[in-house]
Amino acid sequence: MIDPRLLRDDPDRVRKGQAKRGLSSSVVDQALAADGRRRAAIAEFERLRSEQKQLGKQVAGASGEDKQALLERTKPLAGEVRRAEAAQSEAEQAYRELVLSIPNVAADEAPEGGEDDFVVLEEVGTPREFDFEPRDHVELGRILGAVDVERGAKVSGSRFYYLTGVGADLELALVNMAMDQARSAGFTPMIPPALVKPRAMEGTGFLGQAADDVYRIEGQDLYLVGTSEVPLAAYHSDEILDADSLPLRYVAFSPCYRKEAGSHGKDTRGIFRVHWFDKVEMFSYTSIEESYDEHQRLLAWEKEFLAKLELAYRVVDVAAGDLGLSAERKFDCEAWIPTQRRYRELTSTSNCTDFQARRLDIRGRFANGTRTLATLNGTLVSITRPIVAILETHQQEDGSVRVPSALQPYLQGREVLEPIGG
RNA sequence: GGAGGUGUCGCCUAGUCCGGUUUAUGGCGCCCGCCUGCUAAGCGGGUUGAGGGCAAACCCCUCUCGCGGGUUCAAAUCCCGCCACCUCCGCCA
Numbered sequence: 018m019i020d021p022r023l024l025r026d027d028p029d030r031v032r033k034g035q036a037k038r039g040l041s042s043s044v045v046d047q048a049l050a051a052d053g054r055r056r057a058a059i060a061e062f063e064r065l066r067s068e069q070k071q072l073g074k075q076v077a078g079a080s081g082e083d084k085q086a087l088l089e090r091t092k093p094l095a096g097e098v099r100r101a102e103a104a105q106s107e108a109e110q111a112y113r114e115l116v117l118s119i120p121n122v123a124a125d126e127a128p129e130g131g132e133d134d135f136v137v138l139e140e141v142g143t144p145r146e147f148d149f150e151p152r153d154h155v156e157l158g159r160i161l162g163a164v165d166v167e168r169g170a171k172v173s174g175s176r177f178y179y180l181t182g183v184g185a186d187l188e189l190a191l192v193n194m195a196m197d198q199a200r201s202a203g204f205t206p207m208i209p210p211a212l213v214k215p216r217a218m219e220g221t222g223f224l225g226q227a228a229d230d231v232y233r234i235e236g237q238d239l240y241l242v243g244t245s246e247v248p249l250a251a252y253h254s255d256e257i258l259d260a261d262s263l264p265l266r267y268v269a270f271s272p273c274y275r276k277e278a279g280s281h282g283k284d285t286r287g288i289f290r291v292h293w294f295d296k297v298e299m300f301s302y303t304s305i306e307e308s309y310d311e312h313q314r315l316l317a318w319e320k321e322f323l324a325k326l327e328l329a330y331r332v333v334d335v336a337a338g339d340l341g342l343s344a345e346r347k348f349d350c351e352a353w354i355p356t357q358r359r360y361r362e363l364t365s366t367s368n369c370t371d372f373q374a375r376r377l378d379i380r381g382r383f384a385n386g387t388r389t390l391a392t393l394n395g396t397l398v399s400i401t402r403p404i405v406a407i408l409e410t411h412q413q414e415d416g417s418v419r420v421p422s423a424l425q426p427y428l429q430g431r432e433v434l435e436p437i438g439g
Numbered sequence: 440g441g442a443g444g445u446g447u448c449g450c451c452u453a454g455u456c457c458g459g460u461u462u463a464u465g466g467c468g469c470c471c472g473c474c475u476g477c478u479a480a481g482c483g484g485g486u487u488g489a490g491g492g493c494a495a496a497c498c499c500c501u502c503u504c505g506c507g508g509g510u511u512c513a514a515a516u517c518c519c520g521c522c523a524c525c526u527c528c529g530c531c532a
Contacts, residue, residue: 059491063501070501073513077459084512091512257449257488380488387488 018117018375020389024048034122037129037337044119051112058108062101069098118225121372123337124346131338135349141320142329144353149414153356154405155287158184160416162437163408164288175285176277176292178401183434187407188295188400190427192270195297195397198322199268204299207269209248212239217251220377222342222369229278245271246394249300254377257387258302264311265302268397270295288401289354289361296399300392304381305370308391312368315395316348319364322397325423328406329353331360343369352406363402366395 024031028049032042069091076087128136158164163184169177180188196206218224218240223231232241242248249267258265273296284290299318303311316332323330335347344367351360371389374380380387411419418434425432 056491059501063491066502067500069512074460076512088512093512095512378489 018372019119019122020371020375021052021116023122024116024119025052031119031122034337035119037123037127038120038340039131039338040120044115048112048115048119051108051115055105055108055112058101058105062098062105065094065098065101069094117376120340120342121345121370123340124368126334127340127346128334128336129338130336132336134336134338136334136336138332138334138348140329140331141324142327142353144329145355145410147355151355151409151412152416153287154289154408157408157412157416157418158287158404160436161408161418161434163187163434164404166287174292176290178288178291180400180404182437183428184404186428187404190424191398191400191403192295192297194325194424194427195322196268196270198318198325199266199297199299199397202266202318204266204268207245207249207252207267209245209252209269209271211242211245211248211272211274213242213247213251214238215240216254216377217247218242220254221247221250221373222376223247225342227342230276232274232276241274242271243275244273244394245269245296245298246300249298249394250373250379250392251377253302253379255379257380257382258390260304260381260383263303263381263390264307267300269298269300271298272296273399287405289405291401294399294401297397299366299395299397301394302374302379302381303391303393304383304388305391308368308370308393311391311393312346312348312366315366315393316350319350319366319395319397323350323352323363325421326403326407327421327423328363328403328410330363335365341367343367343372345370345372352403353410354406355409361402361406363399363406364396366393368393 019031024045028045031045035042035045072087072091072094076084076091079087128134152160155164155166158166161184162182163180165179165181166177169179172179200206212234215224215238218231223240223243231243234240248271249269252267253265272293274293277290277292280290288294299315301308301311301315320330320332330350330352333349333351335349340347347365347367349362350364352363353359354361368391370391373392374390379390379392381390407421407424408418411421413419413433416436420428420432420434428434
């Protein structure tokens with residue numbers, strides 16, 4: 018959630034943030050009004066409560082008629098205190114709901130507009146031109162015995178798959194290479210739970226308009242995470258971290274589950290868009306001031322990984338309207354997919370500043386007091402999309418696939434993935 | 440799943456039976472000051488967090504004893520529900 022102080026002190030900045038995302042600013046005015054009602058309710062309750070406590074002390078010291086006289090006054094007061102307290106919590110709840118619905122204020126640098134208004138920051142490498150007709154990843158996956166979408170559909174439904182043989186080897190190779198890179202950079206490896214309570218989901222901003230995309234466990238108050246950002250952010254919830262320990266960097270391997278609601282008909286072929294995939298995710302806790310540099314570092318680690326895969330890609334500065342609730346700025350790395358003849362998102366890194374940390378109550382203890390921290394996340398490698406990009410980019414005319422040299426040690430030294438017989 | 444136990448301001452801890460001068464005790468650690476060739480010791484003070492009043496500071500006030508309800512003029516303390524952890528039993532990869 019946004020900083021209540023910012024809302025109160027500089028509401029115009031929040032209004033501008035709404036406009037930049039293409040949203041109405043009426044919620045800002047509603048929240049301000051609710052804040053006024055909230056503060057009035059607090060003042061009223063505290064006045065009554067204070068009086069009640071004063072009298073309570075006198076009751077304790079009194080006896081006989083004096084005590085009876087005091088009780089005459091305190092009994093009706095108790096009812097007033099009770100009503101005032103109820104009114105206060107009601108006003109606070111109303112205020113909170115409004116503030117929670119306001120997305121993070123987009124960074125000044127983030128482009129204005131919606132999905133198509135991104136800015137390309139950089140293009141790295143050259144999309145490969147083929148002197149033969151390239152096969153798509155579904156065909157290559159079949160030839161190599163790497164991907165089985167038919168049986169995935171048979172067992173689990175559309176948008177499911179099995180990685181088989183060298184496909185499974187590829188996942189493990191990518192995961193291990195990513196973990197090694199992150200460990201070398203000082204990240205602490207984590208295997209987090211993929212099933213979380215509502216607090217974690219809500220705290221990371223996934224139960225707002227994004228709730229349609231989230232799997233909920235029938236009959237239980239648990240959700241399947243769409244990214245390990247969720248358990249990693251909630252990991253330090255309700256904690257005050259020592260400033261000297263920052264930045265805290267974690268890298269997690271976990272499955273991710275997404276309903277992909279509203280994307281019917283999009284990317285229906287193959288394993289580009291699926292309901293489940295595994296992912297290695299970077300996550301940082303820093304001060305807000307440090308978060309901007311940390312965001313650049315996360316982006317740099319993503320680029321380093323894509324370079325090892327020898328893919329052509331571009332870096333995109335995502336427009337405000339496409340940021341999602343929590344982020345103030347987001348960079349996507351999009352790799353060239355040969356048979357689609359366009360760049361597609363492979364990784365993404367967001368600076369959520371203090372938006373998630375305030376919801377999850379994650380603070381840092383600094384020399385001049387405690388302050389809400391910033392959280393950042395970045396994909397190091399998700400599984401299916403890089404496999405699509407690798408297979409298609411590094412395919413050869415006979416259906417074999419060249420293994421990027423950095424990946425070879427993680428694939429038992431194989432330099433080429435060969436078609437299987439039959 | 441069954442039975443029992445525990446949960447107090449960084450850590451440890453008093454208080455809970457029997458509700459009320461408890462602004463929640465004391466120790467450790469930490470911070471500031473005094474003393475001091477230096478350090479240690481000693482002495483004095485401070486040290487949960489959130490929120491409201493204010494332009495702000497001092498200051499004042501409210502909430503915070505795992506969480507949520509209830510009883511009461513008044514709850515760390517009594518009652519109910521929930522959660523986490525520990526021990527034992529059962530089951531299980």
